[in-house]
Amino acid sequence: MSRIRLREIAHGRSGDKGDAANIGIIANDQNGYEIIEKQLTAEKVKKHFEGICHGKVERYELPNIRALNFLLHNTLGGGGTVSLKHDAQGKTLAAALLRIELEVD
Amino acid sequence: MKEKIRIASGQGFWGDLIDAPYHQVIKGDIDYLVMDYLAEVTMSILQKQKNRNPNLGYATDLIDLMKRILPITSKKGIKVITNGGGVNPVACADAILEAAMNLDIVKLDVAVVLGDDIKDCLDEIIEKGCDLNNMETGEPISLVKDKLLSANVYFGAMPIVEALKRGADIVITGRTTDTGLTLAPMIYEFGWNQNDYDLMAAGTVAGHILECGAQSTGGNFLGDWESIENFAEIGFPIAEAYPNGEVIITKHENTGGIVTFETVAEQLVYEIGDPKEYITPDCVADFTSIKLEEVGKDSVKVYNVKGKPETEFYKVSCSYKDGYSATGTLTYSWPQALTKARKADRILRKRLQNLGLQFDEIRSEFVGYNATHENLAPELDEDKINEIVLRFSVRAKDRNTVNRFGQEMAPLILTGPPSVTGFASGRPKPKDVVAYWPALIPKNLVTPKVKILELK
Numbered sequence: 186m187s188r189i190r191l192r193e194i195a196h197g198r199s200g201d202k203g204d205a206a207n208i209g210i211i212a213n214d215q216n217g218y219e220i221i222e223k224q225l226t227a228e229k230v231k232k233h234f235e236g237i238c239h240g241k242v243e244r245y246e247l248p249n250i251r252a253l254n255f256l257l258h259n260t261l262g263g264g265g266t267v268s269l270k271h272d273a274q275g276k277t278l279a280a281a282l283l284r285i286e287l288e289v290d
Numbered sequence: 291m292k293e294k295i296r297i298a299s300g301q302g303f304w305g306d307l308i309d310a311p312y313h314q315v316i317k318g319d320i321d322y323l324v325m326d327y328l329a330e331v332t333m334s335i336l337q338k339q340k341n342r343n344p345n346l347g348y349a350t351d352l353i354d355l356m357k358r359i360l361p362i363t364s365k366k367g368i369k370v371i372t373n374g375g376g377v378n379p380v381a382c383a384d385a386i387l388e389a390a391m392n393l394d395i396v397k398l399d400v401a402v403v404l405g406d407d408i409k410d411c412l413d414e415i416i417e418k419g420c421d422l423n424n425m426e427t428g429e430p431i432s433l434v435k436d437k438l439l440s441a442n443v444y445f446g447a448m449p450i451v452e453a454l455k456r457g458a459d460i461v462i463t464g465r466t467t468d469t470g471l472t473l474a475p476m477i478y479e480f481g482w483n484q485n486d487y488d489l490m491a492a493g494t495v496a497g498h499i500l501e502c503g504a505q506s507t508g509g510n511f512l513g514d515w516e517s518i519e520n521f522a523e524i525g526f527p528i529a530e531a532y533p534n535g536e537v538i539i540t541k542h543e544n545t546g547g548i549v550t551f552e553t554v555a556e557q558l559v560y561e562i563g564d565p566k567e568y569i570t571p572d573c574v575a576d577f578t579s580i581k582l583e584e585v586g587k588d589s590v591k592v593y594n595v596k597g598k599p600e601t602e603f604y605k606v607s608c609s610y611k612d613g614y615s616a617t618g619t620l621t622y623s624w625p626q627a628l629t630k631a632r633k634a635d636r637i638l639r640k641r642l643q644n645l646g647l648q649f650d651e652i653r654s655e656f657v658g659y660n661a662t663h664e665n666l667a668p669e670l671d672e673d674k675i676n677e678i679v680l681r682f683s684v685r686a687k688d689r690n691t692v693n694r695f696g697q698e699m700a701p702l703i704l705t706g707p708p709s710v711t712g713f714a715s716g717r718p719k720p721k722d723v724v725a726y727w728p729a730l731i732p733k734n735l736v737t738p739k740v741k742i743l744e745l746k
Contacts, residue, residue, distance in 0.1 A: 196511075198556040198557070199513055202561060203726070203728070209556065209558075211513075211555045234430075234666075235665075237666070244565075247578050249580055249594075250555045252555060256564075266615075266723055266725070269615060269651055270653065283512075284663070
């Protein structure tokens with residue numbers, strides 16, 4: 186077993202849906218998808234964004250394109266033009282999730 | 291029936307590359323040019339402009355663009371579809387027709403899609419039993435009704451299809467879904483039945499891939515972005531659509547960027563919720579059914595898309611004024627850049643407290659350290675930090691409170707930590723905060739109207 190960063194096996198894109206952020210993560214290959222499908226749970230993502238995501242995290246699977254989609258509720262400081270955040274639209278949150286560590290054989 | 295049609299995306303938002311639509315019409319063959327100009331914040335800005343001048347309220351950049359491309363689109367028979375009509379599609383169409391006359395174009399039918407603006411008939415709609423409660427929080431619209439700046443229904447592809455059937459060369463809409471702009475020409479050209487939900491979903495997915503411009507051709511690509519060539523001349527996406535619902539995503543030859551499984555997949559997951567329930571006025575598309583296949587250089591086939599019937603509702607987006615905000619920045623240099631910026635933040639908070647000012651929110655961020663990833667940013671060796679920008683923002687209901695904060699930012703230069711600069715742009719000014727009120731309205735309470743305006 187060794188630990189790797191999600192960045193080594195996946196990429197993604199994030200954006201806003203009101204005060205929720207969405208993070209789509211796409212594995213580079215099928216093997217990578219099996220790893221994220223198993224390990225990148227909603228609970229793990231919620232813990233990773235502790236202090237940033239103040240609501241629940243929902244996870245959805247898109248196996249045809251080797252992707253997982255996460256919805257992080259109550260995350261963007263009110264969203265839209267209400268938010269005082271520099272990244273009010275959550276554009277950099279996909280990169281922030283790529284920091285997370287996973288275990289591989 | 292045409293064997294295939296090529297639909298080109300020209301703008302991902304109002305403010306996107308000005309030359310992108312021009313390049314789409316000159317660098318290769320296309321049948322349709324579609325352009326999305328409307329973000330939620332755009333509608334409130336356009337409404338304010340229309341309030342000041344009844345001839346404004348649309349994407350004015352569009353007129354300069356049309357002057358440039360009309361001689362080419364008229365000659366090549368390229369049709370243009372855009373939601374750049376904002377809150378005043380008729381004024382937008384009139385300006386385009388005037389531009390066409392000055393260019394000596396002899397025939398041009400411009401269609402406008404109306405009926406999405408429901409701001410002036412809200413009482414009537416509420417009387418008919420539609421509560422317009424906030425679809426996210428459940429709160430009643432009475433909370434914000436007196437502060438509303440705009441209220442618009444999102445129409446789908448069908449009003450545009452009607453405009454094309456009536457011979458429009460250019461279709462100008464107000465609030466229309468981004469995906470409807472791309473789906474409409476497919477329905478029109480291939481005679482698709484609007485109850486064939488797999489086809490509606492196929493066109494909707496193509497629209498989603500096109501709606502953010504170059505985000506599907508290598509822009510903002512988080513994969514191997516350094517391998518992407520020629521960002522400077524990045525090609526915007528083109529959907530080559532076939533009657534059976536298959537779509538090839540591509541771009542013109544000899545343009546920059548790249549179209550691969552990865553670049554298209556990233557755009558597919560952009561700003562979606564439950565992928566099985568991608569709801570539009572035209573259908574509910576199932577994004578988990580989508581298959582992608584690279585079929586050539588910069589060519590990705592999108593196929594196997596499944597859809598379900600549309601819902602009985604349109605989405606309504608209202609905007610309302612919700613107080614004021616302001617943001618100021620100061621730049622601190624090595625040594626101890628982060629320590630100085632943090633100290634300045636504490637001093638400023640204390641001064642605002644001493645003034646007795648009441649804010650709804652105060653937020654400080656340290657650009658160069660944690661403004662994007664917040665507490666996920668690892669502690670830095672401070673000797674290696676060359677500079678840090680303190681970004682300090684406040685929000686309050688009262689304009690004077692926000693304005694008073696603006697007067698406290700610059701004094702920090704002479705009354706706080708040293709080696710600080712970056713205050714050339716003056717005091718932070720209060721800006722209107724515009725908030726959104728999403729709601730649903732039964733489809734039978736609003737009717738889209740299509741009007742054709744001809745050259746005189």
